[in-house]
Amino acid sequence: MADHITSKLNPDSHLLLDQPLLRLPFELLRKNFKVAHFNVEKESAAVKSTLRDTANASLNSRASPDDVLKNVDSMIARMRGLKRKLNACSEEETRLQEQSQSRVRHLGELYGIQSLDDVKYERWSRTRLDRLLVDYLLRYGYKESATALATEKNIRDLVDVDTFVHMSRIRESLQNGRVTEALTWCNENKKELRRMESNLEFMLRFQQYIELIRTQDHSKLLEAIAHAKKYLLPFRDTYPKEVQQACGLLAIPPSTREATYAELYSPSRWTTLANLFMQTHNNLLALPPVPLLHIALSAGLSSLKTPSCHSSHASSSSISPTSSSSITTSVCPICSIELNDLARNVPYAHHTKSHVESDLVLLPNGCVYGRQRLEEHSRKAGLSDHLLKDLRSGEIFLADDVKKVYIS
């Protein structure tokens, strides 16, 4: 049986919540490279063909010297443009590489820590909490708070503010009924989306179509048909149901009570689209679908929760069996106001061994305490040696009336 008290730290298995930390900059680095590559391809092809054409034209004396010069100028301009773009990519590249560097260093620090009780671990774990908080704030679109926290804690390199801010902007535009930004994003990530077999772009186009039909305006309806021919019909094998519905929709006005079509006209589709976008986005960048804080907290709440955390009698004064250094109690984090309600729905931790103070005694009122703690408490309360005072209720008993308790 595994020991249930541990202070050993195994960094390899400990770094679960931290995977996106290195994955995301790497994905962005690759994306950035693709942008650079694409630009080089495009410009090189264009410049090469312009040069060939100009050379031929000039050889056959079809082009005047002015035309030749103009073509050469345009080639130079193209190359300068390319250089500008590459420079931008290069800057981004350096930024991402530096970011990865500080992240690897941050994660590497954990490998130098042996024990969970180490002060260094506490510091590391605090930084991790700050990262998780920023991640949570960004996912819920609280970008100012996220930025403020990241700046105050000096962890800008460890969090991905820009990526998430970009994402929330697109999500918000979808929630406000605009597809343009999302379509642009689809276009930027065309290849990957195709590889993932994502239906995001199709769904966006479908929504555009629905919006055109919703107007019930003659010219818009014609436009809708053209739109469907261009963007929807090619996918009739992949999404037969949707394409069929789209065709049917032409005949149905928005006032319909027919459930299938009413659902298509429903404004809640925008929220669905926004969620679909988030899902696709997170998938593409290898980000977990839910905030990391949720994952950490639900695991943490469960492993800390005990049956006494939500019991009816004053549990906040429950006495920790391990904090022998202090007589007074510290409130358990699950009993503390912040997390108490949140922990109500999670299961409590499983234990196979009892954790109680040593040398327990029972007071006549049914409460059990460690003898040493009880005696010290009573002494501090100014009682004489043959009296004992209950730590919780304050009742006073004769020391002879206590009974020893055996916990196996």
Next chain:
Amino acid sequence: MDVLQVELAKLRRDANLTQSIQDVDRIIEQLEAARESIVADPNSASIILAKLQNPLKSGFDKVNDDLKKIHKGHSNYGKALDKNFPVKALPNEYDALASHPSLINRAIAMHLIREGQFSVASTFLNEAQGHPPHPAPTPGTPHPSESDEGDFSPQKSQELQAKFENMYQILQELKGRNLHPAIEWARINRDELEKRGSDLEFELSKLQFVWLFQGPQVNGLPDDMNNGLPGALKYAREHFGSFQNRFLRDIQQLATAMAYRPNLPDSPYYRIFNIQSAWDDVSASFTREFCSLLGLSAESPLYIAATAGAIALPTLLKLASIVKEKRTEWTTQDELPVEIALPRSMIYHPIFVCPVSKEQTTEANPPMMMPCGHVVAKESLNRLSKGGRFKCPYCPNESQPKDARRIVL
């Protein structure tokens, strides 16, 4: 991580766009040179252009070669990443917290306030007020957040913030070796502290006595009647009276120690006067008491829970994979099926596991002590006794179920 460090260094050295940018520069130079020659001699344009074709082509080939190098560097780094930091799936099928975002928001706001990040906290409260979160329904809670009283009103947060500002101020003073604000706080809250069995006020006063006792050389306070031995004596006369009942022995020790003043380090009282760690200790216990009186734990619960979560995750993931593999179900919904090893400091409640049923006792199934002093859970007791006389499973003692009594741990 060391391997990744090396791989990343390689990536930064070999796989970057600088080389390609230089290649592009060279092409631009060639084009510009060609342009100048054409301007100088328009008639030779066709020859110059024809001559330019091959260098330009090889120039672009060079650009592509360099890009290929980057691509190779990326795939190497990607492989290193896969090998040294393999992707492990996180548990995601059930997110118990998604339905309570307002509670999480409240927890975060309180965390920020208690950590003293007041400006971030107020930014967050403003933003959260403007965009209230949309709870997502989960299987366990079909109608999320209707009952959540997660609203953390600005007024409440300001109250809390004021309290923590006060706490940080007092702590700051303690750092500057000024005990008065802390003592003042302890005096105001004396009754509640006493009820908790806390001796904070006396500890603080005692430290103040010792601090004065050590005199101006150590404490740097002005050398007058309120400092040194006379100062300490005066302080003791004025303040120790109310502690006489509870801490008579400590006060006696302090008083006797005065006789040993010339050679304190050799006296039996040296321990009391060695206050190296005392300042940190009183700061810690002050923080703990302050938070406890607010009904809060001393350490940020969010921090403890997130850390515990990170420690628990590997075990929970293993559990998830076993459950999936064996196609079993997890039957006890309200208890985790595995034990999670946490550091000792993260156990806050006494835990009693019945030695017979191996279950934790709960309110419905409390621990019961038999006359012999052994303890089992109530359900076990009922099962053992079947209503009649029975033998304790741990010792030869026999007893009636009615003789067993409920205990509170």
